[in-house]
Amino acid sequence: MTAFVTSLRLTAATLLVCVGGYTTLILVLAQLVTPHTANGSLVTRADGTVIGSERIAQAFSEPRWFWPRPSAVGYNGAGAGGSNKSPTSADLTERGRQVVAAHGATAARPLPADLAAASGSGLDPHITEAAALYQIARVAAARGVPPDRLERLVRERAFAPGGFLTHERIVSVLELNLALER
Amino acid sequence: MDAILLILLIVGGATALSWPLGRYLRWAMDPVSLDGPAARFDRLFRAIGGRTTGADQDWKRYCIALLAFNVVMFGVCFAVLALQQWLPLNPDGKEALEGSLIFNTTASFTSNTNLQHYSGEVSLSYCSQLAALMWLQFVSAATGIAALTAMARGLAGRPVLGNFFVDVQRATFLVLLPLAVVLATAMVCGGMPMTLQGAVKATTLEGVEQVIARGPLAAFLAIKQLGTNGGGFFGPNSTHPFENPSFFTNVLSTIAIVLLPMASVWMFGRIVGRMRHATVVFAVMMALLLAKLAGAVAWEQAPTQAFAALPIAQDIGNLEGKELRFGAAAGPLWAVATTCTSNGSVNCMHDSLNPLTGLVPLAGMWLNATFGGVGVGMINMFVYIVLAVFVAGMMVGRTPEYLQRRVEMREVKLAVLAMFAHALFILGGTALFACTPWGTGTLNNVGAHGFSEILYEFSSASANNGSGFEGLGDNTVPWNVATGLVMLLARYIPIVLPLAIAGSLAKRRATASSAGTLAVDTPTFGVMLLATILFLGALTFFPAAALGPIAEHLQFIK
Numbered sequence: 001m002t003a004f005v006t007s008l009r010l011t012a013a014t015l016l017v018c019v020g021g022y023t024t025l026i027l028v029l030a031q032l033v034t035p036h037t038a039n040g041s042l043v044t045r046a047d048g049t050v051i052g053s054e055r056i057a058q059a060f061s062e063p064r065w066f067w068p069r070p071s072a073v074g075y076n077g078a079g080a081g082g083s084n085k086s087p088t089s090a091d092l093t094e095r096g097r098q099v100v101a102a103h104g105a106t107a108a109r110p111l112p113a114d115l116a117a118a119s120g121s122g123l124d125p126h127i128t129e130a131a132a133l134y135q136i137a138r139v140a141a142a143r144g145v146p147p148d149r150l151e152r153l154v155r156e157r158a159f160a161p162g163g164f165l166t167h168e169r170i171v172s173v174l175e176l177n178l179a180l181e182r
Numbered sequence: 183m184d185a186i187l188l189i190l191l192i193v194g195g196a197t198a199l200s201w202p203l204g205r206y207l208r209w210a211m212d213p214v215s216l217d218g219p220a221a222r223f224d225r226l227f228r229a230i231g232g233r234t235t236g237a238d239q240d241w242k243r244y245c246i247a248l249l250a251f252n253v254v255m256f257g258v259c260f261a262v263l264a265l266q267q268w269l270p271l272n273p274d275g276k277e278a279l280e281g282s283l284i285f286n287t288t289a290s291f292t293s294n295t296n297l298q299h300y301s302g303e304v305s306l307s308y309c310s311q312l313a314a315l316m317w318l319q320f321v322s323a324a325t326g327i328a329a330l331t332a333m334a335r336g337l338a339g340r341p342v343l344g345n346f347f348v349d350v351q352r353a354t355f356l357v358l359l360p361l362a363v364v365l366a367t368a369m370v371c372g373g374m375p376m377t378l379q380g381a382v383k384a385t386t387l388e389g390v391e392q393v394i395a396r397g398p399l400a401a402f403l404a405i406k407q408l409g410t411n412g413g414g415f416f417g418p419n420s421t422h423p424f425e426n427p428s429f430f431t432n433v434l435s436t437i438a439i440v441l442l443p444m445a446s447v448w449m450f451g452r453i454v455g456r457m458r459h460a461t462v463v464f465a466v467m468m469a470l471l472l473a474k475l476a477g478a479v480a481w482e483q484a485p486t487q488a489f490a491a492l493p494i495a496q497d498i499g500n501l502e503g504k505e506l507r508f509g510a511a512a513g514p515l516w517a518v519a520t521t522c523t524s525n526g527s528v529n530c531m532h533d534s535l536n537p538l539t540g541l542v543p544l545a546g547m548w549l550n551a552t553f554g555g556v557g558v559g560m561i562n563m564f565v566y567i568v569l570a571v572f573v574a575g576m577m578v579g580r581t582p583e584y585l586q587r588r589v590e591m592r593e594v595k596l597a598v599l600a601m602f603a604h605a606l607f608i609l610g611g612t613a614l615f616a617c618t619p620w621g622t623g624t625l626n627n628v629g630a631h632g633f634s635e636i637l638y639e640f641s642s643a644s645a646n647n648g649s650g651f652e653g654l655g656d657n658t659v660p661w662n663v664a665t666g667l668v669m670l671l672a673r674y675i676p677i678v679l680p681l682a683i684a685g686s687l688a689k690r691r692a693t694a695s696s697a698g699t700l701a702v703d704t705p706t707f708g709v710m711l712l713a714t715i716l717f718l719g720a721l722t723f724f725p726a727a728a729l730g731p732i733a734e735h736l737q738f739i740k
């Protein structure tokens with residue numbers, strides 16, 4: 001019985017310090033030091049309405065935008081997830097076929113794989129630089145802008161996420177599309 | 183090349199940090215001198231516990247205290263989850279949870295497993311996430327560290343194992359809390375959200391509405407990684423861009439997964455006073471870790487088989503279920519680290535790993551002692567050590583000894599029982615669910631991969647890991663009850679039995695070491711230990727592996 005009394009006292013102490021104190025400390029720190037990212041890196045219009053988050057993929061399907069990777073959850077920011085399909089699954093082949101058709105990929109001009117494979121969260125905001133360059137022809141035609149301007153746009157914004165530790169360069173889809181609007 | 187550099191950075195960095203941390207753990211958990219700061223902390227912890235904290239405990243009383251505290255942990259968590267719709271800090275109006283899901287989630291976090299049959303941003307309020315789950319991420323991890331400390335004291339020949347109520351506070355307040363503050367601060371600087379505001383409604387550039395869930399991520403993530411907990415704030419865990427925003431948060435998170443399990447080995451060595459023995463054990467664990475890393479990283483470079491016949495350029499390996507910002511090798515690397523230890527967080531979807539890559543996390547959970555869970559990983563390794571000492575003794579015809587104490591029938595029986603329980607929970611559970619609609623009605627993939635989903639779920643529950651082949655529709659009453667029970671039994675049996683072994687060894691008279699003593703601090707013993715682990719693991723689990731990942735590989739991969 002005494003063991004339970006002691007356990008209850010420990011419960012109160014650990015709840016107070018590790019939940020109350022610790023959370024408050026980190027919360028205050030984050031809101032003071034990095035308020036923008038601490039609240040979800042939101043992107044807003046001039047009138048203050050929220051467009052989305054820099055870090056969260058959103059759906060783009062019209063030809064005049066750069067398109068993100070497929071999302072198994074339909075870009076649901078309040079219910080993220082992956083396809084959880086085996087890489088040998090026929091369902092993935094079917095999705096691959098649809099994406100290939102949407103992008104008009106051919107054997108001569110194959111689609112970069114990240115545009116066919118869904119991410120784990122379904123909210124990956126990035127595509128590879130190759131995947132962005134791949135889409136330039138479509139976006140340029142839809143907007144009537146010269147392709148080399150779009151290429152410069154992509155190359156300026158692409159980055160290696162781990163510096164010298166990663167050789168694959170990636171680029172944020174929302175950032176590209178916001179730049180198109182400007 | 184990228185992969186090798188990344189492995190060097192993460193494994194090397196964690197190893198380098200684990201050494202000073204092991205020294206600190208010894209200072210914090212088992213103070214040598216009872217004056218100075220250690221004594222002041224001790225007085226404080228006894229004051230918090232009250233007069234009932236009591237004196238030092240033998241192994242039985244220590245276990246009773248541990249179980250009593252864990253019962254209270256279970257009760258508090260269950261109550262918070264069950265009442266969440268009426269409690270504060272619920273900006274998104276999360277509603278009541280179903281009964282068996284509450285049981286499963288409570289068992290999961292009390293047992294340091296963090297198996298998730300719910301999806302955080304869909305089902306839980308901030309109060310549930312913080313006061314129930316994050317709280318247990320501190321105190322369940324602390325329970326493991328306390329148990330290892332007690333076991334090490336027994337093996338050092340001390341007649342009493344210390345006081346659980348003091349030990350668990352040392353682990354919480356002196357070890358986990360400061361580390362969590364440091365890591366959470368780093369994560370805040372790395373761009374991780376930390377807010378109590380609810381979800382935000384956005385109107386996208388194409389004019390569609392998108393609801394974006396947020397929350398107190400940085401605080402939650404730090405202790406999730408450090409305490410080998412692994413329960414994600416969001417459903418897809420550390421794949422989520424808020425829960426793992428960049429390459430650098432990913433590197434730090436991966437280091438945090440293995441850091442305390444590594445340091446636990448050094449703490450064990452310091453308390454039993456055998457650093458050379460601890461070095462041999464550490465080397466065996468490291469050999470297993472590196473072997474698994476090599477396999478997983480290599481196999482995951484194979485492209486997605488399902489796209490093979492399509493005009494898709496696959497030059498960075500299998501990308502299904504992976505995020506681009508972590509780099510190509512980060513997924514399999516994390517998958518190995520999180521299952522060698524009993525962490526269970528993920529940064530890619532294990533269900534979508536190539537078949538043989540998926541076998542590596544399974545093997546990690548079957549062995550469950552490649553650094554393992556905080557504290558309990560070294561306890562699991564101790565069970566293997568007892569068996570290795572016994573087998574070696576039989577081979578050369580000598581009475582087996584460990585740390586100058588004779589290992590007799592009782593100890594070997596208890597060790598075998600602990601091993602057997604793990605195998606029974608995994609294979610028995612898988613067999614039951616593979617031949618009933620309880621399991622077969624919940625699969626997301628067909629054929630051998632479907633079998634792997636069931637096998638993975640029980641392996642994860644029994645290893646107190648918590649990761650999953652998440653396609654499995656596991657939020658059903660049979661899954662919730664079965665894995666809930668497995669998690670609880672698989673948590674406390676492998677803590678109580680080794681403590682019983684340590685308790686009985688502690689009472690035995692120390693034998694003088696002689697030329698005939700089996701040395702446990704030589705490379706020879708390391709090889710013996712490694713062989714024991716591999717043979718036991720392979721003999722027990724190979725048939726199941728052959729039916730799942732290996733069958734799928736042979737069937738599909740050309």
